Amino acid sequence: MRRPSHLKWLAAPLLALAVAGSPAAAAPNLDTRLGIAEGFRNPGVMADTHAGWERLILPWDQVQPGGADDFSHLGITISDQQLKAELDRGEHVVGLLEFTPGWAAANPDQGMRSPPINLDRPFDDPSNYWGRFVSETARHYAGRIDDWVLWNEPEFHPGDPGAGGSFTWLGSDEQFAQLLKVGYLAIKKANPNAHVSFPGTSYWVDLLNNRPQFYDRLMGVLTQDPDAAANNYYHDVVGLNLYRAPDDVYRVYSIIKDIQRKYGIDKPVWLTETNAMPSDDRAVACPHADTAIQTTMDQQAAYAVQAFAMAAAAGYQRFEFYQMVDQNPCAEPAVWGATRDDGSRRPVSAALQTAIGQFAGYIGVHLVPLVRETQDWSPWPEDPSSLMPNWQVYQVAFDKPGNQRVTAVWNGDGSPLRVRIRKNGSSASLIDRNGASHQVQDAQGWWVLDLAPATAHFPQDPDGYHFIGGEPMLLVEDGVDPSAPVVAPALGDPGSVPREFRLFPSPRDGQTVSQGQSADYFISVRGYEGFDDPVTFTLDHWSTQRVPRPQDPSTLPLGLTLPESVMPGQTAMVHLETAGADPGIYFIDVRANGGGISKTIQIALVVD
Known part of the structure; x- marks a missing residue:
């Protein structure tokens, strides 16, 4: 299994952005843009949440432990029966391929993190073992799994502060560019309908170690390949793995798009992992209570709603929560699951059900926050070098079919706020992250509601900045003209301040x-x-x-x-x-x- 690292120094993403999109077609009405990784491990919860996609890992070292001719372990991650059940429910399944088996390692002492041998041979040469594995796997699953991610978080280096054992690649950038090229060409030949994603990268580890982003570095290598441009630079999609701060989800998307503009390309971005792992779950043997970034299960639940809202506003083609089940927190660097290994649900599972249920089917998204009156730090995006915006009230409005608008709103301050949302619909209901209904006041052309304070503060961040906002509320309006503008929220009751x-x-x-x-x-x-x-x-x-x-x-x-x-x-x-x-x-x-x-x-x- 992959062991991701999630050192995150909490940071932060313009004042108004509209993103149009349309859900991909799927069997029973699932929106394949909103997902939960490895959802098949708890199909009951996956069905309840109505998540529409999931990434699952097919580790090369486990699929072919014995040699190049052995493909008998292709069902080691998910059986054909399990995969059929996911597909029948309407799930879109994405496969992740990574980890070199010992017999194929160029540097056996590096284990599964080693580059494969014979990687420089033609992609369809049988002795290019990586090319052969990728080709056979893509052919085997064609029509069932048509989207593939090649490796995960290869940017981590041994010794990077906070990385622990999370590094997955010990080869050079040039060797990884070759691995990407071979994998891309092999998949496309085996399944011309397939899409291939650049590996999900974490952003933070390169930033904190003063390195250019891995995507930028690899594009620099790929542009030297005379065949790369004709082959889409060997990727159709870019993955990101972002944790802890919804602001990061929004802000870092723009960094990836800036890199693409630098090289004259424009490709979709997927948020392949996101979470704010809790440190207070005493129901598990290893709750990781000593983690540097303390997070409660309630904060994690708030994060899920906020991160999905910010991902949609930024423009990610797909985004998913990582992951469905813990898979032994004592052997992992964090508590990952929406559910525990015994199947019991954390609060985040209900929050995901609410967010996915309310956001699914959106046809447009608008981020229009309320900016604070004062600045206690230099804020993003006005200061492009900053990591944190200065947003007091977050507002993300989803336009949906049938003249419905769902507005996610939450508090960025550490004290309660009464806020007003401009009334656009003929009626409205207010629900919390658990799906429970609350009163909303209709006053002088505004919807008035109270927002709980934000509580997630990292000691090294500026006073007043919270890396997760307060409890999100969802305002569901019917009878909204889709052309009605989304305006910034206001504080207080109507008339509480003069004109x-x-x-x-x-x-x-x-x-x-x-x-x-x-x-x-x-x-x-x-x-x-x-x-x-x-x-x-x-x-x-x-x-x-x-x-x-x-x-x-x-x-x-x-x-x-x-x-x-x-x-x-x-x-x-x-x-x-x-x-x-x-x-x-x-x-x-x-x-x-x-x-x-x-x-x-x-x-x-x-x-x-």
């Missing part, structure tokens, strides 16, 4: 520059209760630490540039030049006017 604008400067506490340098400030303008008038800016007065009395604007010794006007939701840039100005602390008071409202904001600048 006005407010100003939020950044940096909030001023800045310091050397004499002759320039300085930029950014003033975010936010409108409330429908305020949508332009806001203009003028210099009201200035002062210094030595001369605290307000001074005439025309005497300011700094060069000042202000925007003519900005609209609510936009940011005004204030530019200051210090050439010729004396050292000191300057206080610049800027007046903002709009809609008959006037406000003053002060920015501070230290000139050394």
Whole structure:
């Protein structure tokens, strides 16, 4: 079995994104975009959740333990009867091929992580054992399993901090590029209808070890192959394995798409693994209670709903929870399962049933969060190098057939929030992650609901950032015009704040520059209760630490540039030049006017 690593330093993904999609056809009405890995290991729960796809592992070292001519163990992972039952239920099955048997290892001392021997021979040469295994397997399952993933998490290196024993590949990047090429060509010849996925990678291990992403590195190798472009660079799909933070699910998708744009390609992305593994399940012998990232089973359940919502909003073609059953937590680095080995269900199983049941069949998705008024860290996506957005209330709206809209909403703050969602439907119901119904208030064109606080905080993250949000709620509206826009949530009851604008400067506490340098400030303008008038800016007065009395604007010794006007939701840039100005602390008071409202904001600048 694969032993994935999941060191995750919790990070974080634009303010509004619409993604169109359509569910793949399947037998009894399952949406094959939403899945649970290895679901066949508990078919009852798999049926209850209505998950539509599952990835399962066919380990080469177990399928062919005795030699190149032995294919008698092809059913070692899943029997033909079990596979038929999954397919009859409408499941889309994806196979993962990995791990080299000892007899085929180029470096026997590396065991199943070794590159195969004869990998450089033509893909259809019988002595290219990897090519032969892949070909025979794809041919055997053609029509039943037509999607294949070649290896999993090959980017891990021995000794990587937090990796433990999770590394699966000890060859070079160039050798892996050859393995991918051989596998792709072999599968396509054996089953022309098949799709081949680049291995799922974890993102974090390369980032934390200051390496380019494995996908980027491999594309750099593949572009040197004169036959690669004509063969789709030997992959049709890209896999990602992301854990712990729903923000990562959204943000890292854009990184993969950036890599694809760099090489002039555009391929679907699958989220082949995601989970937030609990550390508080005392019902198992090895709960991993000492893990660095403490997570409760309730937080895990909230994560499942949030991660699926963010995956759909980002644009993943498929996404799945890893995995259905623990498979002995004492032998694994984490507690993986939606169910325990004894078949009992964790809270996440109900959450998956709710999320899949409500999200299935979506035809469009919109992420429109509420951004916090203040910034306590440099946020993504405004700062592309940041790992965390600054979203206070998360809102992901799913448009579904029949004029229905399902909106997943959750709290990013550590205190309870009353929020408003713009009313678009003729009626609505509110359900929690367990599927239970709750009251929702209809008030002045808004749906009003209360959101529980977020509790999952990692000590090394900024104060106020939670890597999993609070308990998600699902607002199910009927009678929604599909063209109705999704607008950001608002805080409080209708009328709880006046119709006005407010100003939020950044940096909030001023800045310091050397004499002759320039300085930029950014003033975010936010409108409330429908305020949508332009806001203009003028210099009201200035002062210094030595001369605290307000001074005439025309005497300011700094060069000042202000925007003519900005609209609510936009940011005004204030530019200051210090050439010729004396050292000191300057206080610049800027007046903002709009809609008959006037406000003053002060920015501070230290000139050394």
